[in-house]
Amino acid sequence: MDYLHNTFAIEIASFDEWQGRSRKNNFFELVYILDGKGSQSVNYVEYPYQKNGIFLLPTAKCHQYIIKEPTKFLFVRFTGSYFVPGANDQVDYSSWFSRLNYIIGNHSHHPGELIDDPNDRLQVKRLLDVILFEYELKETCFTFIIQNTLVSILGVICRNIQRKILIGRTFTDSKFADLLNFISFNILDADKLSVSYLSEKFHIAETYFSEYFRRNASERFQDYVIKSRLRIAESRARYTELPLQDIASELGFTDSSHLNKMMKKHFGKGMREIRKEEANTAI
Known part of the structure:
Protein backbone atom coordinates (compact mmCIF):
# COMPACT_ATOMS: atom_id res chain seq x y z
CA MET A 1 0.00 0.00 0.00
CA ILE A 167 -37.16 3.36 -3.92
CA GLY A 168 -40.91 2.81 -3.69
CA ARG A 169 -41.40 5.80 -1.38
CA THR A 170 -43.55 8.71 -2.48
CA PHE A 171 -43.97 12.06 -0.79
CA THR A 172 -46.85 14.51 -1.02
CA ASP A 173 -44.30 17.33 -1.08
CA SER A 174 -41.67 16.91 -3.81
CA LYS A 175 -39.02 18.86 -1.89
CA PHE A 176 -39.13 16.46 1.07
CA ALA A 177 -36.80 13.98 -0.70
CA ASP A 178 -34.31 16.84 -1.13
CA LEU A 179 -34.63 17.59 2.56
CA LEU A 180 -33.90 13.96 3.47
CA ASN A 181 -30.88 13.94 1.14
CA PHE A 182 -29.53 17.08 2.76
CA ILE A 183 -29.98 15.67 6.25
CA SER A 184 -28.33 12.38 5.29
CA PHE A 185 -25.31 14.03 3.69
CA ASN A 186 -24.81 16.43 6.61
CA ILE A 187 -25.70 14.02 9.38
CA LEU A 188 -22.71 15.01 11.56
CA ASP A 189 -23.03 18.77 11.08
CA ALA A 190 -25.14 19.97 14.02
CA ASP A 191 -25.39 23.52 12.69
CA LYS A 192 -26.84 22.42 9.36
CA LEU A 193 -29.29 20.09 11.11
CA SER A 194 -30.81 22.77 13.30
CA VAL A 195 -34.49 23.45 12.72
CA SER A 196 -33.77 27.12 12.10
CA TYR A 197 -31.18 26.36 9.40
CA LEU A 198 -33.30 23.73 7.64
CA SER A 199 -36.43 25.88 7.80
CA GLU A 200 -34.66 28.77 6.12
CA LYS A 201 -32.90 26.62 3.51
CA PHE A 202 -36.04 24.75 2.45
CA HIS A 203 -38.47 27.66 2.91
CA ILE A 204 -40.54 26.01 5.63
CA ALA A 205 -41.93 28.05 8.49
CA GLU A 206 -39.84 27.25 11.59
CA THR A 207 -42.95 26.89 13.74
CA TYR A 208 -44.35 24.38 11.23
CA PHE A 209 -41.16 22.40 10.55
CA SER A 210 -41.64 19.64 13.14
CA GLU A 211 -45.20 18.96 12.03
CA TYR A 212 -44.16 19.10 8.35
CA PHE A 213 -41.41 16.53 8.92
CA ARG A 214 -43.58 14.17 10.97
CA ARG A 215 -46.38 14.32 8.40
CA ASN A 216 -44.04 13.35 5.54
CA ALA A 217 -41.70 10.92 7.33
CA SER A 218 -44.16 9.40 9.83
CA GLU A 219 -41.66 10.02 12.62
CA ARG A 220 -40.24 12.91 14.61
CA PHE A 221 -37.36 14.88 13.10
CA GLN A 222 -35.05 14.29 16.08
CA ASP A 223 -35.79 10.56 16.04
CA TYR A 224 -34.89 10.41 12.35
CA VAL A 225 -31.56 12.16 12.97
CA ILE A 226 -30.70 9.97 15.97
CA LYS A 227 -31.55 6.76 14.10
CA SER A 228 -29.40 7.87 11.16
CA ARG A 229 -26.44 8.40 13.47
CA LEU A 230 -27.12 5.11 15.25
CA ARG A 231 -26.99 3.23 11.93
CA ILE A 232 -23.50 4.64 11.43
CA ALA A 233 -22.58 3.66 14.99
CA GLU A 234 -23.85 0.12 14.38
CA SER A 235 -21.72 -0.25 11.26
CA ARG A 236 -18.69 1.13 13.08
CA ALA A 237 -19.24 -1.42 15.85
CA ARG A 238 -19.62 -4.28 13.37
CA TYR A 239 -16.95 -3.43 10.83
CA THR A 240 -14.20 -1.63 12.73
CA GLU A 241 -12.21 -2.10 15.90
CA LEU A 242 -12.46 1.55 16.91
CA PRO A 243 -13.03 2.06 20.65
CA LEU A 244 -16.71 2.58 21.44
CA GLN A 245 -15.88 5.84 23.23
CA ASP A 246 -14.28 7.18 20.03
CA ILE A 247 -17.33 6.18 17.98
CA ALA A 248 -19.62 7.93 20.45
CA SER A 249 -17.55 11.11 20.44
CA GLU A 250 -17.25 11.28 16.65
CA LEU A 251 -21.01 10.82 16.18
CA GLY A 252 -22.03 13.49 18.66
CA PHE A 253 -23.07 11.38 21.66
CA THR A 254 -22.07 12.43 25.18
CA ASP A 255 -20.11 9.22 25.83
CA SER A 256 -20.22 5.49 25.10
CA SER A 257 -22.82 4.98 27.84
CA HIS A 258 -25.14 7.51 26.20
CA LEU A 259 -24.62 5.89 22.79
CA ASN A 260 -25.27 2.45 24.24
CA LYS A 261 -28.48 3.63 25.91
CA MET A 262 -29.79 5.18 22.69
CA MET A 263 -28.86 2.08 20.66
CA LYS A 264 -30.80 -0.16 23.03
CA LYS A 265 -33.77 2.22 23.01
CA HIS A 266 -34.09 2.37 19.23
CA PHE A 267 -32.69 -1.00 18.08
CA GLY A 268 -32.99 -3.24 21.11
CA LYS A 269 -29.30 -4.10 21.52
CA GLY A 270 -26.18 -2.38 22.79
CA MET A 271 -22.91 -1.63 21.03
CA ARG A 272 -20.92 -4.42 22.69
CA GLU A 273 -23.64 -6.91 21.81
CA ILE A 274 -23.54 -5.78 18.17
CA ARG A 275 -19.74 -6.07 18.06
CA LYS A 276 -19.87 -9.51 19.67
CA GLU A 277 -22.46 -10.69 17.12
CA GLU A 278 -20.20 -9.68 14.24
CA ALA A 279 -17.18 -11.37 15.84
CA ASN A 280 -19.14 -14.63 16.24
CA THR A 281 -20.40 -14.43 12.63
CA ALA A 282 -16.87 -14.09 11.28
CA ILE A 283 -15.60 -17.19 13.12
Whole structure:
Protein backbone atom coordinates (compact mmCIF):
# COMPACT_ATOMS: atom_id res chain seq x y z
CA MET A 1 0.00 0.00 0.00
CA ASP A 2 1.24 3.46 -0.95
CA TYR A 3 -0.08 5.91 1.67
CA LEU A 4 -0.59 9.12 -0.27
CA HIS A 5 -2.34 10.83 2.66
CA ASN A 6 -2.81 9.92 6.31
CA THR A 7 -6.42 8.99 5.52
CA PHE A 8 -6.13 6.94 2.32
CA ALA A 9 -3.78 4.68 0.42
CA ILE A 10 -3.61 3.21 -3.07
CA GLU A 11 -2.29 -0.10 -4.36
CA ILE A 12 -2.19 -1.71 -7.80
CA ALA A 13 -1.73 -5.46 -7.57
CA SER A 14 -1.87 -8.41 -9.98
CA PHE A 15 -2.67 -11.96 -8.87
CA ASP A 16 -2.81 -15.34 -10.59
CA GLU A 17 -3.87 -16.75 -7.24
CA TRP A 18 -5.24 -14.75 -4.32
CA GLN A 19 -2.82 -14.00 -1.50
CA GLY A 20 -3.81 -12.73 1.93
CA ARG A 21 -3.10 -9.02 2.41
CA SER A 22 -2.08 -7.31 5.61
CA ARG A 23 -4.99 -5.25 6.84
CA LYS A 24 -6.16 -3.57 10.02
CA ASN A 25 -9.86 -3.85 10.75
CA ASN A 26 -10.48 -0.10 10.84
CA PHE A 27 -11.04 0.76 7.20
CA PHE A 28 -12.79 -0.24 4.03
CA GLU A 29 -11.59 -0.40 0.44
CA LEU A 30 -12.88 0.65 -2.92
CA VAL A 31 -11.87 -2.08 -5.38
CA TYR A 32 -11.66 -1.51 -9.15
CA ILE A 33 -11.08 -4.53 -11.41
CA LEU A 34 -8.62 -3.40 -14.09
CA ASP A 35 -8.53 -6.81 -15.77
CA GLY A 36 -9.44 -10.42 -15.08
CA LYS A 37 -12.35 -12.55 -13.91
CA GLY A 38 -13.38 -14.41 -10.77
CA SER A 39 -15.50 -14.04 -7.62
CA GLN A 40 -15.45 -11.77 -4.60
CA SER A 41 -16.11 -13.61 -1.33
CA VAL A 42 -17.11 -11.73 1.83
CA ASN A 43 -17.98 -13.77 4.93
CA TYR A 44 -18.28 -16.82 2.66
CA VAL A 45 -20.82 -15.22 0.31
CA GLU A 46 -19.58 -15.08 -3.30
CA TYR A 47 -20.33 -12.67 -6.14
CA PRO A 48 -18.73 -12.79 -9.63
CA TYR A 49 -16.45 -10.00 -10.82
CA GLN A 50 -15.00 -9.07 -14.21
CA LYS A 51 -13.11 -6.19 -15.87
CA ASN A 52 -14.36 -2.72 -14.85
CA GLY A 53 -16.20 -4.13 -11.81
CA ILE A 54 -16.42 -1.75 -8.86
CA PHE A 55 -16.80 -3.08 -5.33
CA LEU A 56 -16.76 -1.77 -1.79
CA LEU A 57 -14.93 -4.17 0.46
CA PRO A 58 -16.06 -3.62 4.05
CA THR A 59 -13.84 -4.33 7.01
CA ALA A 60 -14.97 -7.96 7.13
CA LYS A 61 -12.50 -10.35 8.67
CA CYS A 62 -13.31 -13.12 6.16
CA HIS A 63 -12.73 -12.00 2.59
CA GLN A 64 -10.89 -13.14 -0.50
CA TYR A 65 -11.00 -13.11 -4.29
CA ILE A 66 -11.42 -16.44 -6.06
CA ILE A 67 -9.42 -15.83 -9.23
CA LYS A 68 -10.44 -17.64 -12.42
CA GLU A 69 -8.39 -15.49 -14.81
CA PRO A 70 -5.27 -13.48 -13.83
CA THR A 71 -6.58 -10.30 -12.27
CA LYS A 72 -5.23 -6.79 -11.85
CA PHE A 73 -6.76 -4.75 -9.02
CA LEU A 74 -6.78 -1.09 -8.06
CA PHE A 75 -7.33 -0.83 -4.30
CA VAL A 76 -8.21 2.49 -2.64
CA ARG A 77 -8.09 2.05 1.11
CA PHE A 78 -9.89 4.41 3.47
CA THR A 79 -8.39 4.28 6.95
CA GLY A 80 -10.22 4.83 10.21
CA SER A 81 -8.98 8.41 10.53
CA TYR A 82 -10.58 9.12 7.15
CA PHE A 83 -13.94 9.51 8.87
CA VAL A 84 -12.97 12.50 11.00
CA PRO A 85 -11.79 15.84 9.56
CA GLY A 86 -8.25 16.68 10.62
CA ALA A 87 -7.51 19.99 12.34
CA ASN A 88 -4.65 20.68 9.93
CA ASP A 89 -6.53 20.00 6.68
CA GLN A 90 -6.15 22.96 4.35
CA VAL A 91 -9.43 22.21 2.59
CA ASP A 92 -12.83 21.97 4.29
CA TYR A 93 -13.96 18.40 3.64
CA SER A 94 -16.78 18.40 6.21
CA SER A 95 -19.37 17.26 3.65
CA TRP A 96 -16.92 14.63 2.41
CA PHE A 97 -16.60 13.04 5.85
CA SER A 98 -20.35 13.11 6.33
CA ARG A 99 -20.79 11.24 3.05
CA LEU A 100 -18.25 8.62 4.08
CA ASN A 101 -20.19 8.05 7.27
CA TYR A 102 -23.43 7.94 5.28
CA ILE A 103 -21.98 5.16 3.09
CA ILE A 104 -20.80 3.21 6.13
CA GLY A 105 -24.21 3.56 7.79
CA ASN A 106 -26.35 2.64 4.80
CA HIS A 107 -24.32 0.26 2.62
CA SER A 108 -25.38 -3.39 2.88
CA HIS A 109 -21.76 -4.58 3.36
CA HIS A 110 -22.58 -7.61 1.22
CA PRO A 111 -20.50 -8.69 -1.79
CA GLY A 112 -21.57 -7.51 -5.20
CA GLU A 113 -21.32 -4.56 -7.56
CA LEU A 114 -21.37 -1.28 -5.70
CA ILE A 115 -23.34 0.76 -8.25
CA ASP A 116 -26.44 -0.43 -10.11
CA ASP A 117 -27.14 2.58 -12.30
CA PRO A 118 -25.22 2.13 -15.61
CA ASN A 119 -24.63 5.88 -16.10
CA ASP A 120 -23.29 6.30 -12.57
CA ARG A 121 -21.13 3.19 -12.99
CA LEU A 122 -19.62 4.74 -16.13
CA GLN A 123 -19.07 8.01 -14.27
CA VAL A 124 -17.24 6.28 -11.41
CA LYS A 125 -15.15 4.30 -13.92
CA ARG A 126 -14.04 7.58 -15.53
CA LEU A 127 -13.13 9.02 -12.15
CA LEU A 128 -11.23 5.87 -11.16
CA ASP A 129 -9.32 6.09 -14.44
CA VAL A 130 -8.30 9.63 -13.43
CA ILE A 131 -7.00 8.26 -10.11
CA LEU A 132 -5.13 5.48 -11.90
CA PHE A 133 -3.58 7.94 -14.36
CA GLU A 134 -2.48 10.38 -11.65
CA TYR A 135 -1.16 7.60 -9.43
CA GLU A 136 0.99 6.12 -12.19
CA LEU A 137 2.20 9.53 -13.44
CA LYS A 138 2.97 10.97 -9.99
CA GLU A 139 3.37 14.51 -11.26
CA THR A 140 3.12 17.64 -9.10
CA CYS A 141 -0.12 17.84 -7.05
CA PHE A 142 -1.14 14.27 -7.98
CA THR A 143 -2.12 13.46 -4.37
CA PHE A 144 -4.34 16.54 -4.18
CA ILE A 145 -6.00 15.63 -7.50
CA ILE A 146 -6.61 12.05 -6.34
CA GLN A 147 -8.07 13.28 -3.06
CA ASN A 148 -10.51 15.60 -4.80
CA THR A 149 -11.45 12.93 -7.33
CA LEU A 150 -12.33 10.66 -4.42
CA VAL A 151 -14.73 13.34 -3.20
CA SER A 152 -16.64 13.06 -6.48
CA ILE A 153 -16.64 9.26 -6.39
CA LEU A 154 -18.08 9.25 -2.89
CA GLY A 155 -20.80 11.64 -4.01
CA VAL A 156 -21.88 9.28 -6.81
CA ILE A 157 -21.84 6.29 -4.43
CA CYS A 158 -24.02 8.20 -1.96
CA ARG A 159 -26.47 9.07 -4.71
CA ASN A 160 -26.87 5.38 -5.59
CA ILE A 161 -27.36 4.32 -1.99
CA GLN A 162 -29.92 7.07 -1.48
CA ARG A 163 -31.87 5.93 -4.54
CA LYS A 164 -32.08 2.41 -3.13
CA ILE A 165 -33.27 3.72 0.23
CA LEU A 166 -36.00 5.88 -1.31
CA ILE A 167 -37.16 3.36 -3.92
CA GLY A 168 -40.91 2.81 -3.69
CA ARG A 169 -41.40 5.80 -1.38
CA THR A 170 -43.55 8.71 -2.48
CA PHE A 171 -43.97 12.06 -0.79
CA THR A 172 -46.85 14.51 -1.02
CA ASP A 173 -44.30 17.33 -1.08
CA SER A 174 -41.67 16.91 -3.81
CA LYS A 175 -39.02 18.86 -1.89
CA PHE A 176 -39.13 16.46 1.07
CA ALA A 177 -36.80 13.98 -0.70
CA ASP A 178 -34.31 16.84 -1.13
CA LEU A 179 -34.63 17.59 2.56
CA LEU A 180 -33.90 13.96 3.47
CA ASN A 181 -30.88 13.94 1.14
CA PHE A 182 -29.53 17.08 2.76
CA ILE A 183 -29.98 15.67 6.25
CA SER A 184 -28.33 12.38 5.29
CA PHE A 185 -25.31 14.03 3.69
CA ASN A 186 -24.81 16.43 6.61
CA ILE A 187 -25.70 14.02 9.38
CA LEU A 188 -22.71 15.01 11.56
CA ASP A 189 -23.03 18.77 11.08
CA ALA A 190 -25.14 19.97 14.02
CA ASP A 191 -25.39 23.52 12.69
CA LYS A 192 -26.84 22.42 9.36
CA LEU A 193 -29.29 20.09 11.11
CA SER A 194 -30.81 22.77 13.30
CA VAL A 195 -34.49 23.45 12.72
CA SER A 196 -33.77 27.12 12.10
CA TYR A 197 -31.18 26.36 9.40
CA LEU A 198 -33.30 23.73 7.64
CA SER A 199 -36.43 25.88 7.80
CA GLU A 200 -34.66 28.77 6.12
CA LYS A 201 -32.90 26.62 3.51
CA PHE A 202 -36.04 24.75 2.45
CA HIS A 203 -38.47 27.66 2.91
CA ILE A 204 -40.54 26.01 5.63
CA ALA A 205 -41.93 28.05 8.49
CA GLU A 206 -39.84 27.25 11.59
CA THR A 207 -42.95 26.89 13.74
CA TYR A 208 -44.35 24.38 11.23
CA PHE A 209 -41.16 22.40 10.55
CA SER A 210 -41.64 19.64 13.14
CA GLU A 211 -45.20 18.96 12.03
CA TYR A 212 -44.16 19.10 8.35
CA PHE A 213 -41.41 16.53 8.92
CA ARG A 214 -43.58 14.17 10.97
CA ARG A 215 -46.38 14.32 8.40
CA ASN A 216 -44.04 13.35 5.54
CA ALA A 217 -41.70 10.92 7.33
CA SER A 218 -44.16 9.40 9.83
CA GLU A 219 -41.66 10.02 12.62
CA ARG A 220 -40.24 12.91 14.61
CA PHE A 221 -37.36 14.88 13.10
CA GLN A 222 -35.05 14.29 16.08
CA ASP A 223 -35.79 10.56 16.04
CA TYR A 224 -34.89 10.41 12.35
CA VAL A 225 -31.56 12.16 12.97
CA ILE A 226 -30.70 9.97 15.97
CA LYS A 227 -31.55 6.76 14.10
CA SER A 228 -29.40 7.87 11.16
CA ARG A 229 -26.44 8.40 13.47
CA LEU A 230 -27.12 5.11 15.25
CA ARG A 231 -26.99 3.23 11.93
CA ILE A 232 -23.50 4.64 11.43
CA ALA A 233 -22.58 3.66 14.99
CA GLU A 234 -23.85 0.12 14.38
CA SER A 235 -21.72 -0.25 11.26
CA ARG A 236 -18.69 1.13 13.08
CA ALA A 237 -19.24 -1.42 15.85
CA ARG A 238 -19.62 -4.28 13.37
CA TYR A 239 -16.95 -3.43 10.83
CA THR A 240 -14.20 -1.63 12.73
CA GLU A 241 -12.21 -2.10 15.90
CA LEU A 242 -12.46 1.55 16.91
CA PRO A 243 -13.03 2.06 20.65
CA LEU A 244 -16.71 2.58 21.44
CA GLN A 245 -15.88 5.84 23.23
CA ASP A 246 -14.28 7.18 20.03
CA ILE A 247 -17.33 6.18 17.98
CA ALA A 248 -19.62 7.93 20.45
CA SER A 249 -17.55 11.11 20.44
CA GLU A 250 -17.25 11.28 16.65
CA LEU A 251 -21.01 10.82 16.18
CA GLY A 252 -22.03 13.49 18.66
CA PHE A 253 -23.07 11.38 21.66
CA THR A 254 -22.07 12.43 25.18
CA ASP A 255 -20.11 9.22 25.83
CA SER A 256 -20.22 5.49 25.10
CA SER A 257 -22.82 4.98 27.84
CA HIS A 258 -25.14 7.51 26.20
CA LEU A 259 -24.62 5.89 22.79
CA ASN A 260 -25.27 2.45 24.24
CA LYS A 261 -28.48 3.63 25.91
CA MET A 262 -29.79 5.18 22.69
CA MET A 263 -28.86 2.08 20.66
CA LYS A 264 -30.80 -0.16 23.03
CA LYS A 265 -33.77 2.22 23.01
CA HIS A 266 -34.09 2.37 19.23
CA PHE A 267 -32.69 -1.00 18.08
CA GLY A 268 -32.99 -3.24 21.11
CA LYS A 269 -29.30 -4.10 21.52
CA GLY A 270 -26.18 -2.38 22.79
CA MET A 271 -22.91 -1.63 21.03
CA ARG A 272 -20.92 -4.42 22.69
CA GLU A 273 -23.64 -6.91 21.81
CA ILE A 274 -23.54 -5.78 18.17
CA ARG A 275 -19.74 -6.07 18.06
CA LYS A 276 -19.87 -9.51 19.67
CA GLU A 277 -22.46 -10.69 17.12
CA GLU A 278 -20.20 -9.68 14.24
CA ALA A 279 -17.18 -11.37 15.84
CA ASN A 280 -19.14 -14.63 16.24
CA THR A 281 -20.40 -14.43 12.63
CA ALA A 282 -16.87 -14.09 11.28
CA ILE A 283 -15.60 -17.19 13.12
